[in-house]
Amino acid sequence: MSEDKKSFQQIATSTLVPERRVGVKLYLRTGLDRYVLFINESAVLSSGKIEQLYSNNVKHLYLDTSDRPGYLSYIKGNLSAILDNPELTANDKASIIYDTAKDITENLFSQPSTENIDQTRNLVDCMIDSISQSPETSNLMMMITNQDYYTYTHSINVGIYAVSMTRKILPGISENALKTLGLGFFLHDLGKAQIPGSILNKKGPLNQDEWRKMQEHPTIGAELVRKLGAGTPEIIDIITSHHERYNGTGYPNQLSQKKISLPGRICAFCDVFDALTTKRSYKKALSTFAALKIIKEETPSHFDPELLNPFILLFGGN
Ligand SMILES: [Fe+2]
Missing domain, CATH: 1.10.3210.10 (Hypothetical protein af1432)
Structure with a gap:
């Protein structure tokens, strides 16, 4: 499934904290202007899923620009855990x-x-x-x-x-x-x-x-x-x-x-x-x-x- 009508913004995979809910849809980029849904807003990210991204060398995920406020509140709520990540x-x-x-x-x-x-x-x-x-x-x-x-x-x-x-x-x-x-x-x-x-x-x-x-x-x-x-x-x-x-x-x-x-x-x-x-x-x-x-x-x-x-x-x- 591709979602190519929206405007997407890149976020660092290293901002993802295991067992936390980001609260917005995150996408993988599969080509120029082609994005595939990776997780939806209600999903909790397991450490296995995050590891999978690292082992596939996926350094960035994408979100719909209109979801930026939701992503920012995830960052605010988890700031110290995010900044503690040695991958960052x-x-x-x-x-x-x-x-x-x-x-x-x-x-x-x-x-x-x-x-x-x-x-x-x-x-x-x-x-x-x-x-x-x-x-x-x-x-x-x-x-x-x-x-x-x-x-x-x-x-x-x-x-x-x-x-x-x-x-x-x-x-x-x-x-x-x-x-x-x-x-x-x-x-x-x-x-x-x-x-x-x-x-x-x-x-x-x-x-x-x-x-x-x-x-x-x-x-x-x-x-x-x-x-x-x-x-x-x-x-x-x-x-x-x-x-x-x-x-x-x-x-x-x-x-x-x-x-x-x-x-x-x-x-x-x-x-x-x-x-x-x-x-x-x-x-x-x-x-x-x-x-x-x-x-x-x-x-x-x-x-x-x-x-x-x-x-x-x-x-x-x-
Ligand atoms: Fe002043």
């Missing part, structure tokens, strides 16, 4: 984490809820476990970071950069401590979920009232995570301090130098770098080199001079 390449790992992150953070920003924060926490935990097992996953994720700016992709990009930078600066940090900071980095802009879209997406410069409202997002974000039960001191600190500047000209508390916490100073670098290297409707994306040059020029006025080199080295092809 570092490349696949990195793109699975990034794609799942997009889905989870988009939901989080459209509806900040305890459940959506829990999903973000699970994602950050899985991401940090994967990075510790295979450090190249971290470099690969830095390469995927999305160039189109959305608040939710910005959160992921900053989360990825800031976790990498923290590991560089504090090589002895425990995984648990890194997971807590990682969640804080992912949530740094959560307060923007409550800033009107007319201000967030305005093409021209903000007027005084709009700018005042925009500057409330660190405080709003801190209140929000507190209300949602995720307000540990480390997370509140990152959310509150990511717009403080080294010379005391930032907001909301005009803290300067080392009065700004280390994670706050790290987040500031990553936040500005991502804003510069992503494109908006009113500006082009700068190259990594051009963005690093601006950040260098703004150090030490805006950024901690001791962190400049470790930050630049993140992009030095290490």
